[in-house]
Amino acid sequence: MNLPELIGFSSSLLIGVSLGLIGGGGSILTLPVLVYLLGIDPTLSTSYSLFIVGVTSLVGALDYIRKGLVDYKAAAIFVVPSLLAVYFTRSFLLPAIPVHIELFAGFAVSRKIAIMVFFAIFMLAAAFSMIRDAKPEKEAASSELCYNALVLAAGGIVIGLITGIVGAGGGFLIIPTLVLLAKIPMKTAVGTSLLIIAIKSLVGFTGDDIDINVDWKFLLVFSSLSVMGIFLGTYLSGYVRAALLKRIFGWTIFVMSIGIMVRELLLDTRN
Secondary structure, three states, X not given: OOHHHHHHXXXXXXXXXXXXXXXXXXXXXXXHHHHHHOOOOHHHHHHHHHHHHHHHHHHHHHHHHHOOOOOHHHHHHHHHHHHHHHHHHHHHHHHHOOOEEEEEOOEEEEHHHHXXXXXXXXXXXXXXXXXXXXXXXXXXXXXXXXXOHHHHXXXXXXXXXXXXXXXXXXXXXXXXXXXXXXXXXXXXXXXXXXXXXXXXXXXXXXXXXXXXXXXXXXXXXXXXXHHHHHHHHHHHOOXXXXXXXXXXXHHHHHHHHHHHHHHHHHHHHHO
């Protein structure tokens, strides 16, 4: 095992730790790890990411379910349109993206570069969200819970499209939606988000072409390490301030997203 592979497998623990600590961020790390450290094709990596994130989030969600920190009504309102969007994207939209995409004035990019640049933009949005919201959360009283079903459903569609394209669960978009629109307390929003991510990621994975060369041994090993990480992250969450962690992680993701865009666009101009 060479150094990039060693770092890549070690990063699987960090993916789970992030999900366990702050209910998101693991999916942001998965695609760059698979593509840049383990050398897996970006399109196949989005499928692998859906499986890894789905399994890890499901394990985390089960712990929140045991503690009674999941809002099933909000999850149902959000997840149904999100599932439809993920399935449509993985089954029809993603395969329809041409190998080379013509943009303007004869400038074209490959599908690989387009996926990674789109993912970098998604990372930027997540980074700004984390940095801006890196402050202590105020819990909402359960009596204030209410649901705008249309808005939650619309959010599910948008995040489902993003999940389908880049294989990221979108936890940093789901959690603010649940907290701001459904008035769900932060801890319950994290548990609900993990359940939503698990369902739509795993369904998105099953919607992929089953004939692709899936390395199940690799997937199970990587996912097992990520699951170990989420247990560690859940344990550490009682000792680490979420606000500080969000800020640090947000700036890390910001730097990574800039690096991905520079790398991909420079590679494109060279080719």
